[in-house]
Amino acid sequence: MFTVTAKLPGENNRDYSYRVIKEAIMALELKPGQTISEIELAEALQLSRTPIREVLAKLREEHLVEVIPQVGTYVSKIKPKLIEEATFVRITLEKEILKLSCESFPKEKLLQLKGNVAQQELLIGQQGMERKFHQLDKDFHYIIFSGNNKENAWDAINRLSTHYNRMRLLSEMEHSFNEAINQHKMFIEIIENHQAEKVEGIIRQHIIEPIKLWEDLYKENSPYKDFFDHTYKMPVF
């Protein structure tokens, strides 16, 4: 049904199944709109329904599944409205965080940023490294927030970005991530040289770029058409 990785040490069954199921949804292995029953999941993970139910409750909070009582559970289709709101929140908060970083930023975190980008560059030209790159990308932005002591703010963004990130995966499967890496380098430059005036432009670009072509994925003749919830109007960027 989906990739079941090994249970990590110190992980209880709930945390374990949360990790595995969420990864499957975010990697589009469990497809938007697909039916998933509690029993199916429990059997796939060799567990009882109890921990699975608690995981589904959590995923429902993140808009990743929808539960209809006595009927079934579905993977949420990608909703344009949630993409738009995530975009708004990310741009607004990340702009402010980057400006703060221009005033002061811990040296140690700056080193972490550089190390992270170095790892990103190692992936250039390789195939099938999308998931690895996405993890590094998320780490990169988390480091910036953490350098400003705003870890929970990043968590809030992350929870709201589930639909944005799934769409981004679709749109990047056919594109390279060179551009994103260059932008990350510019982030570091801006922080190091205190160029707060450059923040506005680069942030907007960095966040909107990956989803600019999303109309192609959304429209009638796209193979991914059914992944989207068409009951919501498509916002314009």
Added chain:
Amino acid sequence: MFTVTAKLPGENNRDYSYRVIKEAIMALELKPGQTISEIELAEALQLSRTPIREVLAKLREEHLVEVIPQVGTYVSKIKPKLIEEATFVRITLEKEILKLSCESFPKEKLLQLKGNVAQQELLIGQQGMERKFHQLDKDFHYIIFSGNNKENAWDAINRLSTHYNRMRLLSEMEHSFNEAINQHKMFIEIIENHQAEKVEGIIRQHIIEPIKLWEDLYKENSPYKDFFDHTYKMPVF
């Protein structure tokens, strides 16, 4: 143990217990640091542990309870770091939303805002109306976000504001909310007259004002001292 209100129609046991337990925590009826066992809660609500467990998992996500396996469940103490992050996120996002509102805002929502403020004014001078006022206050800000189609952004703020809001309740139990009502009126004025340049000041004031005196609550000789988690450093405003 705590106030158990009646079950609303169409509410399943999980939604019901979530509402009741969260209200009790947010109203400080269940005190920060207090132990609450699943069995206790189940008995108080006349339910089994299953729905209670799912509620506790949800509340843990919102940083409202902490679960230590095989030991117990506690109401989270108020953490300065979470207050600071909530303040940052609220100021940043709400500033941007109010600026957007200056460009355009639905007439119908503007009427809702005015109706809401009218209700707030009816509470002036009355005692014990803190909870009612807080509900109206939350509604007021929600209406603004909803007028910009950013309902989920508000939800994200709200989830992050659980510690901010509990502290605010403490600090307002001895103060009036006249000032807040006046600020709400100014919000409406700003939107109606497109005075984007006034946004910055009023937002900062509105969000920081209620927690300015919080050092009094936090320090050694305060009766509420134990409500706070002193392992975190206190940020400065």
Added chain:
DNA sequence: GTTAGTATACTAGTATACAAATAGGAGCGG
């Protein structure tokens, strides 16, 4: 008196049995 070991009671984690509600199809009457 102090300390190490042990029994016990309490906790959350998990599995399972049962209830309630819905959807879909078989069967029947028109």
Added chain:
DNA sequence: CCGCTCCTATTTGTATACTAGTATACTAAC
């Protein structure tokens, strides 16, 4: 052939029994 009714299979919702880890109070040895 169409439409209605009822039954059944399947789903999530709930309750309960069991497992395993933890803290604590008690006991016995030093």
